[in-house]
Amino acid sequence: MTSVSQKIKPVVALEVDNANASKRSWLSRLKLDHFRNYQQADLPIHAGQLVILGDNGAGKTNLLEAVSLLAPGRGMRRAKTEHLAYRASGFETTSGIADDYDADRLDWAVAAALENEDGTLQIGTGVPPSAKQGNRIMRLEGVTVSQADLGSRLAVSWLTPQMDGVFLDSPAARRRFLDRLVIAFDPAHIGRISRYEKALRQRAHLLTEQRGDESWFSALESVLAETAVAVTAARQSLIKALNQEAARGWFGFPGVELLLSGDTENWLSDMPALAVEDQLMLAARTARLNGDLAMPGPHASEFQALHLASQVPANRASTGQQKAMLIAVILAHARLQDRRLGRVPVMLFDDVAAHLDAKRRGALFDAVQSLGGQCWYSGTDDGQFKELLKTAQFVKILPANNAGETPIFEVI
Known part of the structure; x- marks a missing residue:
């Protein structure tokens, strides 16, 4: 079982300082069961900002990944569900034989207490023991x-x-990356993406196997065309709003413009959605009859970013510019959620501070503090977070030493 050191700092209240404070959401407790390197874990959360410290391999990223899985999608690592279950690997027993404790178990769970305007909600995700194929579920x-x-x-x-x-x-x-930004505003987008990709795979499979008749292909291509327009329109809507938010830059991070291009995008700028669907179906049918598996659609769209001050595309920018642009987009996305949805996302910065100079690191801390939501940072060196000593909850992860044990949280 996970224990918590008795050397606990005074509770720090979650700071929210704008008109939408009543609509904020944050986590006040996180529990893990049979997840990654945690056999069991229970972390009470007392602050709007958390700093998770520990050596490499202690389980810092695993903890942040657990939080990311509470949102739609496959989490920050895009891991398969069967790879998330606890394994006591890497240890040896007294007999010298590696312990394979619970090696056949695929079930795992992540649970949290979510605080928002409605009070406390219990949320969770995982693979229940009864799941026959390791399918992940969400709980509210x-x-x-x-x-x-x-x-x-x-x-x-x-x-x-x-x-x-x-x-x-x-x-x-x-x-x-773009679709994950869209999902924050339109959770149904994940279903549209899944439906589109499934139909695209089915069409490719039938063409490769030289199976299917005209009516079968027409039905699939109708689904593809309808879903393609919906997916593209959602992406374009988000980009338009995000570009307005990101153009000015913030806390020294640069102004950024996001760019999305492709046949579907061009058609939508010139004709109604129904006409674009017809155009997509015609293009798919023409390509198919010519023996070509390819067809236009959101799976072929090109997404890039532009550094506004220098007018340099991100793929030609320096490494430092690219990092600053990426942070600028993430922060603009959070501000847009605050403005449109009245909430700031729970933000996870995994080992990011170590890759920023002191000026950029301070700017990031100030920007996140200004947002007013909850943020989790991870790192190996507490000196990188000295600006947060008075406001953040610091948690050190002490790694497990033997098979069957689990990391220990020490609140410092």
Whole structure:
């Protein structure tokens, strides 16, 4: 069982200082069961900002990942559900044989107390022991709900070192980043993306296997066209609003313009949505009859960003500019949620402070403080967070030493 040190700092109230304070949402407790390297864990949360400290491999990122899974999507690592269950690997028993404790178990759970204008809500996600295929579910007040249902109550935004190269990553990775931003405002977007990708795979499979008749393909391509327009319109709407928010820059982070281009985007700028659906169906049918698997749609859209002050595209910017642009987008996205939804997302910054100089780090802390929501930082060096000593809750993770044990939280 996880224990908490008795050396607890005085409780720090969550600071919210604007007109939408009553609509804020934050986590006041996090519980893990059979998740990653935590056999069991229970963390009471007393502050609007948390600093999670520990050595590499102690479980800091696992803790933040657990929070990210409370929001729609696959979390900050996009891990498969079967990879999230607890494993007591890496240890040896007294006999010298590696312990394979609970190796066959696939179930795991993450639960939290969510505080908002309605009071305290119990939320959670995980794979129940009864799940035959390891399917993950979402829970609200003990009732199984959809990801969209939970997403309407809680938004989570994150930044990790692995995201630093998002503007240099594959087009698919950049589109996933954009879609995650859309989902915060439109949780149903995740269902549209899933429906579109499933239909696209079915069409490709039928073409590869040379199966299916005209009516079958027409039905699939009708679904693809309708969903493609909805997905593209949602992306465009978010980008338009986000560009207005991000253009000015904030706390020294640069002004950024997001760019989305493709056939569907061009058609939507020139014709009504129904006409675009017809155009997509015609393009898909023409390509199919010509023996081409490809077709236009949101799966082929190009997403990039522009550094406004220098007019340099992100994929040609310096590493420092790219990082600053990424942070600027994340902060603008949080401000837009505050303005439109009356809430700031729970923000997760995994080992980000270590990769910023002192000036940028201070600017990030000030910006997050100004937002007024809850933020989780992780790192190995408490000296990187000295500006937060008076306002944040500091938690040190002491790693497990033996199989069957779990990391210990020490509130310092």
